[in-house]
Amino acid sequence: MTTCYGLGEVKGERDQSGPLFVGNLHPHVTEQVLLSVFLPFGPVCFVKVCRDRATNLSRGFGFVTFAHRHDAENALDALIFSELLGKPMRIMWAQRDSTLRKSGIGNIIIKGLIRNIDDLALYDTFSCFGEVLSSRVVCDSNGQPKGYGFVHYATPEAAELAIEKLDGMLLNDHLVSISHYKPYEERQANQNANSKCCRKKDNSLYISNLPYSLGSEELCSLFSAFGYVTSAKVIMNNSQSMGYGFVSYSSINDANIAVSLMNGYIVGNRPLKVAFSHGAEKKEREP
Incomplete structure (x- = not known):
């Protein structure tokens, strides 16, 4: 028997979804604020804003778990990159397996992006090739886009399709280069190899x-x-x-x-x- 917000005590009637990761949260966002945003989509079984153990300050992200997967899917579709206290939320399915998160599987890097593109526009552009777990435009310390970003797909096949269709093409009149994201260790190894064979x-x-x-x-x-x-x-x-x-x-x-x-x-x-x-x-x- 489990108690869910908006549902009360339930026995066996729920198909609890995996948790949603909610990032880029404003420091003033609390569990109650987060709950008020997600509860309209269905019963919520768990909500948490992660905090620093020493200072108790928000770390800028949290998790929300719905009683039913279809409610979580609806919330994800409706709320991704919507603003909460002035900051666009980054929402994706939480990946419990850290090895998969760090492997780079399904992750691509896009270079040559127009300077006024944002996370949502990047998401909209690349979601036609498959389920996008996350998209991010890299910005400098002043919040200005640096001309490149990342898209993480649920499957490597979707990533391959995006590369095949858009690498070397024009996006908003800008030539873009798209390739598989490589973890730091692999990039270092490749860089060392390049420095040895390309000294001239x-x-x-x-x-x-x-x-x-x-x-x-x-x-x-x-x-x-x-x-x-x-x-x-x-x-x-x-x-x-x-x-x-x-x-x-x-x-x-x-x-x-x-x-x-x-x-x-x-x-x-x-x-x-x-x-x-x-x-x-x-x-x-x-x-």
Whole structure:
């Protein structure tokens, strides 16, 4: 016999769903506030806002368990990314198996996103390929999108389909690169392997056929969608652009993506020429 909010004591009539994870909660959200939001969708058996043991302050997330799975599904569909005390809630099915959470299975990373996209727009865009457990646009300390994000699918097949259909395509007039998310350990191993076998290739790109009105700041903004840019410079002569410049990335992988997606990309009616800088400038200027 179990007591559920909005149901009272029940015996054997419920098909209790797995818990819903509710993230990005405002610090002032309590169990009572959370309950008031979810209770209209059906009887709730458990609600908890997780708190720091030392300070008792909210950790910004909690869990809600319904008596019936269909009620949980309705709440998830209706409330995902809706605002509670001014903050959009991130809602997904709680994953108890930490190894699955960390494995990266079904998780993809999207680079080259338009700067004004949010979590909900990302969710709407990618949910047509399968059940989305979570979607997140990565933001800086000022809350501004950094040009990339993550989508976690319930199945690896859905992730494969999203990559197949959208990798290298235009989303909101922006070329996007989509690939499987790799856990930190795997990324480190790949980076070490790349550094050993690609020592002759640095992370700097040579970009030519630039519009003469394009400055270094615009060049940096254009290429930062594909990763962290350590430097970007348009070569000038007497304050006039020479029509070419250089961009350096912190990661060889990001540089590779930028070359594959930006070579031939039209900027100001001019197709860019993008290549690794090692020998590229010399080769282009040879008669």
